[in-house]
Amino acid sequence: MKLSDTYFFTLREDVKDEESKSGKLLVRAGMITKIGSGIYSFLPLGLKVLKNIENIVREEMNNAGAIELLMPSLIPKEYYEKSERAEKFGKDMFNLKDRYERNYVLGPTHEELFVEIAKLKVKSYKDLPFNLYQIANKYRDEMRPRFGLIRVREFIMKDAYSFDKDEEGLDISYNKMIVAYKKIMERLGIKYRIVRADTGVMGGTLSEEFQAICDIGEDTLAYCDNCDYSTNLEVGCAKPNEYQKEEIKDIIKIHTPDVKTIEDVSKFLNIPTSHIVKSLVYNINNKLYSVLIPGNYELNETKLSKLLNTTDIKLATAEEIQNINSEMGFVGPIGLSIPIIIDEDLIHMTNFVVGANIKDYHLKNVNIKDFKYDYIGDLKIIKEGDLCPKCGQKLHFTKGVEVANPFKLGTKYSEKLGLEFLDENNKLKPVVMGCYGIGIARLMTAIAEQNATSTSLNWPLNIAPYKVAIIPVNMKDEHQVIVASDLYEKLKNDAILDDRDVRVGVKFNDMELIGIPIQVIIGKNINENKIEIKYQNTTKLIDVENIIMEIENITKNQLL
């Protein structure tokens, strides 16, 4: 690309309405531009990066035996009504009507349509397995679009779906995708962790997330440096805590006027929060329960919900608490007439503090023998520094951006939508499915976040819009111009020729901003037949005739 006769611009000023480093740089580099809240255009240089990423994803999907097709984004709503997902998505899905008042949606994910496509082929077990995918736009009416290309309302996704005759088949298909995804992350040079996730609105039996480690992530993940354990906080667990055993003392009732929170109690009694037990009251399926956890932890509602096998969980009101003869801020297990659920740590704690169920009173030296409980389980949200459940080393926390999400769907969609096949014994069975998403533009943001400096997008060689920037220092120097043009003719598709008649500082800044990995600078040294080449932190002077070989050496060693 010759900059003098193309569409090219960069912005000098800071971009105020982008909150992330990558978002600001991508806009300043003229790679993307915001059209509306959570809606972006990809400009020529940005599109080149996006396509480079897309091609790596496509190659690895094809290598794994998946077959590409293309689905529409505009879809009759009835498909999502049949699967009962119209209601589940609710306002997250874009709904619209055509001129005949018929209902349509803009596809948020495409399970329903892929099932319909599979039905066209699948009759018997001999028609299975196969894996279909597309790279296409998806739409979600996000409440709060943010972080540049991370949470947007229109986004480009690769979604694949596998179809198998049984669970063993699904395991094989799923593992193939995991292998392909690992290869993709490796080729893109992304630092990531695979974490187990909650199956949520998609339904299914196993869900994992590929989380790119970034400062701007929306998710917090916990990971172990010593082994491969990593998890999101929703489902994460840690090695059970060890507590020092003390001699059991007698219960004392203490006056704690207006001392309500765990922190207040800790300060007032000069006792660490780990020696205080937090008693929460929950309304679960219209029945009140007390939930007890160590005072230095927060309750994990996802775990509570799993323990009681229900999603109808909410905190009780002050009035509800008064109705069970207790007092908000002073609830405790002794003398309470509702079922009690305890965190497993309580078994090992001695002489702890609880509420007395009387306004302004707590009880000290309470032990597990002093009350009855009905349920026990791990109910804590893990904390940084908790121990790894696999190897016992300390867990670290980091932010992550979910870039891929493989999912074992099982027979949820095939049963609902009638995707069946005849097995070896001529029995009709539902097809076993998996689905595998990758956010293409999210990958682009994650790569930018992980590689960018404050002034440069700093793309890795195989993602960069162009590998080489050719910079003649003085456009009025004929010798420089001729050598630059000659080099450009040889490199063409891989190179940008900055032949603008501007100050050389402007050229350097722009090429750095858009993140071209190799810079070839043709200046005064040309009179000694030398060209300067910059790659990463090294600068070399090379003879003109050796420059192509030097570039080839760099790219050969770096390209995956």
Ligand SMILES: [Zn+2]
């Ligand atoms: Zn570990």
